[in-house]
Amino acid sequence: MKKLTIFMVLLFLVVAAQAQNLLQGRVVDEASGAGIPFVSVGILGTNNASVSNENGDFVLKAPTYPAKLRCSHVSYLTSDRILQESSNSAIIVKLKPASISLNTVTIDPYQGQRILKAAFEKAKTYENNNSYLNAFYRQLTTLNGKPSQIYELFFDLQWSPKRVQGWIAKQSRFAQLDDQAAFSLDNQSYYTFTVSGYLFPDKGGKFVNLNTLADYEINIEKYIEQADQKIAVVSCKYKKGKSNLYYVNSTYYVGLDDSNIYRLENSVFNLPIRLSRASAKFPPIVTTVATFNGAAHPIPVLESVSTKMYLSLNVKGREINPGISSLLTVYNIDNDLKDQQFEALNRRTKDKTVIESIKYDPSFWRNNPIVKQTTLEDSFIKMMESKAAFGTMTNP
Structure with a gap:
């Protein structure tokens, strides 16, 4: 006793x-x-x-x-x-x-376009300047509202205002339940990396950028009164959206004095997605939110990216509704990381393959201060840990 x-x-x-x-x-x-x-x-x-x-x-x-x-x-x-x-x-x-002032009277219909143009031009002068980041990524898949699969990875990232340019996976784990119709989207981290910047390309879909401003209906929705400057909230709606065209509508949060972009919200339409054993009833619903930290940086550096995707599928006559949500959070900026050999972005990279290439270290994950879950994630992770599902790469 x-x-x-x-x-x-x-x-x-x-x-x-x-x-x-x-x-x-x-x-x-x-x-x-x-x-x-x-x-x-x-x-x-x-x-x-x-x-x-x-x-x-x-x-x-x-x-x-x-x-x-x-x-x-x-x-x-x-x-x-x-x-x-x-x-x-x-x-x-x-x-x-913060105090909000609505843009109820449109005195200058091109003001929003000029604000974005100035922000893009400033960002473009830094497009080849890389920052080196420690980041944590979690992806949770639900089927018909029930958690079924989770990926968690720690990355070192090479980032520029265009997007994540390169990555190195440092620690990882994966768990999956097999009591429902199987569904896996194992390269969403690639998509998250591609929407982590604010200088979008001209090809691969219709994005807001310096060359497409005239293709968008651009409005200032409101101004946010911050202590040091006003933030303009500028919405961009593509004028020629069609059911068979991949395009993105965006909302930018831009500093009026410094022309910095501090937040970017995207609604993605008709994202091309390949399904091997299922057919989509409707195009996927995809939204992203990226935040950028401007403190002590000449131009804001990536802070977080949230992505959400919802699908309605038919799998062998059975309807399932997968939801894939992910959150990438940067917890440290360290330019000493630049001497590493980073892996270039590749659409064919599979998250599970990356995870399986790294030996699972349970002591690393235990009480890790970076790993903070929502209530849904927490309950699923605890259940999978009780089954010793992490590290085995087998389904409990």
Whole structure:
């Protein structure tokens, strides 16, 4: 009995020590209390940074106290908070929405086009300037609303305003349930990498860029009053959209004074997708949100990319509705990574093949401060861990 008591005390001390090595919290809207996704969260003066997930939750490595926690989002006022000491409980950060002025009177119908043109021209001068990033990627697949498959990868990335230029997978894991009709989209990370910038190509679909501005109906939806400058929210709708044409409608958040792009939302239409044993009833519904961190950089650097895809399929006479959601978050910028040999982007790269090429390291994933899940992801991951599904590459 005495040995059991000693063991329980030691176990408690280990758990407490692990909790003290993390700073956990949630960023919420001051008025509604709802969690705010894609908030930049970091300790000032350090590289200790992250991005809140879709519930507004974040996890950081515990800082040296006292420390200043900064939370920023393009649609909210920046919050700085002094942290005096460690706490085992999660902290709540309330952000106040920035003032919004609606563009109700169109005095100059070409103002939005000029704002975007200036932003693209500035970005183009940096198009060959690479940044080197540590990033975490998670992809969750659901079938008819039930989680069925998850990929998780840590990457070193070579990024430019065009997109991710190269990658190296450092750690990975994968798990899958086989109790439903099988479906897998195993190169969505490639698609995420391609929409991680804001200088889109002329080919491969219709995107907003310097050469296609006249093809889009461009409007300033509103202005966001930030402390240092106004942010123009500019929507772009393709004028010639057709059911058989791959095109993208976009909304840009652009600083009026610095012509920097801080956020980009895309709705993708008629994305070409190859299905080997299924037929699509409708074109896939695809949306992306990319955020960029402009602090201390000549031009904003990638911070996060969220992608969501929904399909309606017929598989051997059975209807299934897959949903594939992914989130890539950058947690560190390190130019010392540039000497590595990066893998070039290739549409044929399969995520599962990449994962299987790396030995699974369970100790790396245990209590990792970067790996923060939403409630749905958390429940699925815990269930798969209980089945020892990770690392085996077999279906439990």
